[in-house]
Amino acid sequence: MIGWYEANIVLIEATFLNFLLALSIQVPLRVGVFSFAGVGSYGLGAYTAAILTIRYDVPAFVAIGAAVVFAAVVGYLFSLIVARLNGLYLAMATIAFVLIISVLATNGGELTGGANGLYGALSDLTTGGVVAVCVVVAFLLALTERGPLRRRIEAVREDPELSMSMGIGVVTVRQLAFTVSGALGACAGAMNALLRTTVSPEEINFHLIVLALTMVIIGGSRSWMGAFIGAVIFTWLPSMLATTGRWQDVVYGLIIILAAIFMPTGLLGLVQSLYQKLRGRSRTAAPAEPPAEEAVEERAMLQALSGESKEGVR
């Protein structure tokens, strides 16, 4: 057991970091915001923590804390800028945001180390610290998945207009989602930079966006557990697929396609609906449609307007 742990320490750490990265995409998705800005925050956090550690040799929690606060503020400001955008337009704008951060890092000169990135961010961050942060985050998110908070989040995602008429501040909820997403992404990026002691602009690319999205889609987009399942799968799958040789990326892509078609709610959603089926309730019954009774209505209207009594014609 100890031997396995030590042999796989990198993968174990990566699982938790990927978990946080996935959450930074999932939190906005849960309120119906299709944003990849969390991946940009990952870059912001990684650079902030690395710069603080290299230049000022601050303790890990200060470097990470500063990175989280900085990215949360950027996330909030970003939400104000993109307030009018929705759906795919918003997704595009956030992709642009991520890639701009990568370009800025490449051209940041001495501060960001240019295309080579930064080296030697040695700190006192331990695996235990990473796990502790993840546990706290998971606990806090679990609180948003029950009771009144869950109801509000469901309402904002499914029907913003309805939410407003129920007294929920949709705009505030969305801004909050961007802020939290920024904090989570930065937390993942900062801890990754400190554990690996390096950061480079190539890390923040389109593939990181794809990874973050697929973890959430395949794990499940409604609960932190889904993000965790996705993180476990996509951290460990590559080493398990190693037996398939160079075809592993093809298998990867096929899994994504199958998930998009057959598991819109992810593995977690699949398990949950199976469980519900076992308990004898299906949620896939046909949705309620208004019955077509235009003719009846019309007759009633004509009756009423022509002053006939209800029994008159029948």
Add this chain to the structure above:
Amino acid sequence: MEILINAVTLGSLYLLFALGMSVAWGTIGILNFAHGSTFMFSAMVAYYTVQMVALPMWAMILLGAAVGMVLSVLTQALIFNFILRRNPDLLKAEMQIVVGGIGAASVLLAIAQHYTKSVPFGFSASTFKTTTYQLGAIHISNVQLVILVAAFGLAGLAAWWLKSARAGLALRAIGVNPEVASLMGVDRGRMALGTMAAAGALAGTAGILLTYYLGSIAAETGDSFLISAFAAIILGGIGSVIGVVVGSMILALAETLVVTQLSGTWASAVAFGLIFVVLLFLPRGIFGRKEVRRT
């Protein structure tokens, strides 16, 4: 002058690539993330073919267009159609379509990387040889001429078809209101398949021409083209043919200027920056349709 011609050539390639993507997005509502991989994959198939048989350029273009068409139709029939059948609300299926497209893109990219080992490939085995003409002060190569003619010819054709042909009208009707269009007897499934076929053929053509123009491309070239195409489409306005033309040209001009005046590392920021600025200040693009308000 040289710079301008290079910029217009690059713009024409963006145009060929983005045209089908924009029309598909603006009419049948499908944003195909596998478009970049389709484009690259067509060039790769042509590369392996030309290694065996020394083909002329026109045959390569036809081959690339055919491969692109087949890939695009397969993506539509095997992925997007299934997603839409299980989830008829296009707005809710939007994200799954993006994810499905990303999956298809990953598969194509992985196959290409497997065969090419990520080494750039070119068409040096083709019978076509590049020559440069001198027209007064202008140097222009025969590849550039083919690209310009193909891009503007096909864009003109697409614009005419959407405006005048019966099927084009039906396609635009789907873009405005899918329900009414299907009530009017428009077969959405067939229109979608046809649109995707045309989009794929255009992507394949663009892939072949880009490879001739640059000498070689790599498996990863598709991804960067995808982002540029987004910028061009959003800038011009989704679904508008003139919009894609103008968007592609502005993007190519801006990128060329940045590369020559500033530095190569900033070039990719142009596309991302444009996406951002346009979405914020001109969310419907230059030629975008105003949103139809329905209550």
Add this chain to the structure above:
Amino acid sequence: MTTTETAAPYVLEAEDVAVHYGGIKAVDGFGLRLPPGKIYGILGPNGSGKSTFLAAVTRLVPLTRGRLLLDGKEYHSEPPMKLARKGLARTFQTVRLLPELTVLQNVQLGADINDPRGRLRSWLGRDRPSEAVEEAIERTGLGDVRNAWPTELSYGMARRVEIARALAARPRLLLLDEPTAGMNHSERQEVSELMQKLRDEGLAQLIVEHDVQMMVDTCDHLVAMNFGSLVAEGSPQEVVSHPAVQEAYLGKRWRSHA
């Protein structure tokens, strides 16, 4: 319903309300005054602007012109989410239940607005339905399906959940947008009876409905609308026999049949 009596003679006042989209005048100079404990109905053919008026009253569409007052206080520049706390609740023309919440949870969402103090406790502890939720479920006869999912309900049942959700907020003013559409005769009867009972307890209601017979049976006062403006107003009998109303409905109906 626990409503505090206020000095204002009207729960809702709308004066000269106009909503224009570009050149289209969906609502143009329409107004009404709704006193407490009364049911008012808005009558009008499709496209007459009645749903847009309701959207304007709930601030979901911006006013081009006009004033809106709730309990004598102007609110037409306030954002829509402030209205729920002021005692305004509504149902929508189509069923808008949240598919991933049970019937009970959907109704609880309505009551959440009145529970700001207990919030932290309900995040951590058990989330027991409040008295208002239980009462709303009981009055709409949803006790048997309280743990069902919205997709398992018949259309008429789903509409009742919408009404329950609005009632759970214990509003001072209830807006109902075609509450009985898609219901069978006995279900309509039940909704009508429920509305009259709520009125007797002092709840003001404004209803938009196609079923003229139901409107005549239920409402205290009818307002007829066409082309975004007032056509006729008065007691239900007066309004349905008003020549302009007959013309708006019957004229149009017959033309569309020809």
